[in-house]
Amino acid sequence: MNIYDIADPEFKKEISASRDLKHFPAGSVILDINSYVNYIPLVMSGSVKVVRTEEDGREILLYYLTPGESCISSILSGLAQDTSKVKAIVEEDAEILMLSLSKGKEWLTKYPEWSTFVFQLYHKRFEDLVTMVNSIAFQKVDVRLLYLLDQKSQLYKSKELSVTHQQLADELGITREAVSRVLKQIETEGKIKLSRNKITLL
Template sequence: MKFPNNLSSPQIPLEDHQKLSDLGIIKSFSAGKTIVNENAHIRSVPIVLEGSVKVMQSDDELKEMVLYYLRPGETCVMSVLAGLYQDTSKVKAIAEEDCKVLFIPVNTFNDLIRKNPGWLNYIFQIYHKRFEELLGVVDAVAFKNMDERLLKFLEKRADLSNSRTLSMTHEQLAQELGTAREVISRLLKKMEAEGLVELGRNKITLM
């Protein structure tokens, strides 16, 4: 398998003679399957090869919110840090769509960073991208109204799936945005009246 050529994502700094299978184990996950659980010990660093993965965090009341998405070529920097420092995961990673993930053992990953500057640069690129996305989440939660957050979230999902029509329930949206289903339903009806979206059965189309 060749590593996906996705210019919008950092690239794994493979040596010319290396294969992905030299680094770790490749596993397939169907949409909705959990890849990394909260509070799990991180023994391998996951890197998405195909598909997309959403990274979420929950509170004490088990309310969840999406922090960011991982695309091909990306890893979860929080999982990297938890693995390198023998900590547990503070987030949950779920397959947003059918995907393939490369798992590199923590010891192997640590050696790669120490011996190859390209790997360290790769991690800094990932860290920079994730930090910007988390700042966006903080900005949205602290300073934007829920209708603005909802529209931006739908646009991001549409970009991720390369489709203006999203197959999502109001309950799913509420869970991923950390709010109530009734709030989402009310806002979507308002957005439909304004011509921003078209609502169908478990479907939302951005206009």
């Protein structure tokens, strides 16, 4: 769901003219659990992963944000003046438009396509979460792992992924040992090739 796909020329011009564009290196936390949301992040380049974390440090990947997308959770929490229920971490170096809540509210009435974008984004993320819940409840670890690798391959536009077993374990909410065991199994099936801190999809 890309805002530029539905924005009219006037709206695109206002987005481009914003002075709230900031650069974030990979690993930067742009939104944290239980923090108040003071802005709406709109990804212009790079990517961001949105996760849910538990008190014991475990986390599970909810979805990725790519250029033209925003975090629906931050929009809803911000407009409701509530704290964030998710954590957003920059996956690839990113340029992000840090849109003020007041501007986000103004756009809801000024630009119908912004309202459409917010509602479609909500629908898409709801479907993503339903898929994730079904995956956790009904799918085996190997299926979940292959799906995550495919997501990353599409995100980075490459079949060669620089990722550790621990990173995959964190995003799936399971142990590193389980990930390593299943990856080895998938490799013997000829679906991937493993090397140090790197996985190649075949």
